[in-house]
Amino acid sequence: MKEILLSTATGFAVGLLFAKLKLPIPAPPTLGGVMGIVGLFLGYMLAMRFGWMR
Template sequence: MKEIILSTATGVAVGLIFAILKLPVPAPQTMPGVMGIVGIFIGYMLAIRFGWGS
């Protein structure tokens, strides 16, 4: 749980910095892009779970 809180806080801090510096966000701007990243993570976890990955 600690990792989730720290990574969320880091993401918020980076987002604030990018906004203050008026830089484009280095993340997908749409829900399909976000879901693509979630899908990659789920696929990776499935491969590990079923012994197909390292």
């Protein structure tokens, strides 16, 4: 859980820095894009958990 909180805090800080420097974020700028990445991650984890990709 500590790793998740640290990752979230780091991502938040980097997002603020990118906004301050007026740089494009290295991630999809919409919730739909972010959820696509989450779905990809969950699909991968499911496949690995059930041994579909051995």
